[in-house]
Amino acid sequence: MRFNILIAVSLLWTLASGLTIPANTLSARDADLEVRESDFLGDSVDIAVREPGFLSKAKSALKPLSKVKNAFKPTYKVKAGGGKPAQTYSHHEVKQAVADANHEHQRLKNASKTQKKKSPLKVFNNNNHHLPKKSGAKHAKTFPKMKGTGHEYPLPNKNGGTGKGPARVIMKEKNDKLKLHGVVAHDQSRPTGSQGANDHFKVKGKINPFKKH
Structure with a gap:
C-alpha cells in the first residue's frame, strides 16, 4: 500500500512539473487589450498623416539633420x-x-x-x-x-x-x-x-x- 502511494505521488509530481505555461501566452482579456491598443496606434498614425501640412512639417524638421551629415564630411x-x-x-x-x-x-x-x-x-x-x-x-x-x-x-x-x-x-x-x-x-x-x-x-x-x- 505504502509503495502504491509513493508511486501515485511521484506520478502526480511529474505531471505537475511538466504543465508549464508559455511566457508569451496571453489571457483573453490581455489579448483583447493588445488588439485595442494596436487599433488606437493605427488610428493615431492615420490622423497624423491626414493632418494638413504634416508632410511639409516633417520635411522641415529633417533639414537640420542634413546639415549635421554634411558637417562630418572632410575638407x-x-x-x-x-x-x-x-x-x-x-x-x-x-x-x-x-x-x-x-x-x-x-x-x-x-x-x-x-x-x-x-x-x-x-x-x-x-x-x-x-x-x-x-x-x-x-x-x-x-x-x-x-x-x-x-x-x-x-x-x-x-x-x-x-x-x-x-x-x-x-x-x-x-x-x-x-x-x-x-x-x-x-x-x-x-x-x-x-x-x-x-x-x-x-x-x-x-x-x-x-x-x-
Whole structure:
C-alpha cells in the first residue's frame, strides 16, 4: 500500500512539473487589450498623416539633420606659401572633380593624340619627391603603398588666377571607373621652376563638426 502511494505521488509530481505555461501566452482579456491598443496606434498614425501640412512639417524638421551629415564630411586645405593664399576644398568639390575626371576618361577613349595631350586628365606616376619635406626621407613617394600608376585631375583654382591650382585628385582605375585614392597638392612656398616645385604631397581630409554649412 505504502509503495502504491509513493508511486501515485511521484506520478502526480511529474505531471505537475511538466504543465508549464508559455511566457508569451496571453489571457483573453490581455489579448483583447493588445488588439485595442494596436487599433488606437493605427488610428493615431492615420490622423497624423491626414493632418494638413504634416508632410511639409516633417520635411522641415529633417533639414537640420542634413546639415549635421554634411558637417562630418572632410575638407581639404592647401597651406599658403610663396605669397599665395591657402585654398580649401569641400567634400563636394572633390567629389565633383572625380565625376568630371570619369567623364573625361570615357571621352578620351575615342580622342586623338592631340586631344589626349591637351586633356586635364593626366597619368599620375607617383614618382619619388625631388625635395622631400622631412629630412632623412630620401626620395619619399606621395603614396608609399600605392602600386602602379594612377590618374590625376586638377581641382579649381580659388586664388583668382587663370592657371591651374595647386591641388589634384588622384584616382585609381577599377572596372573601367576612376575611384578616389587621395588629394594632393604642390608646396606653394616653392617657386615655379625650383627643385621640388612639382612634387605632390598628400593633403589629409579634416572633419570639423562645428563648422557652419
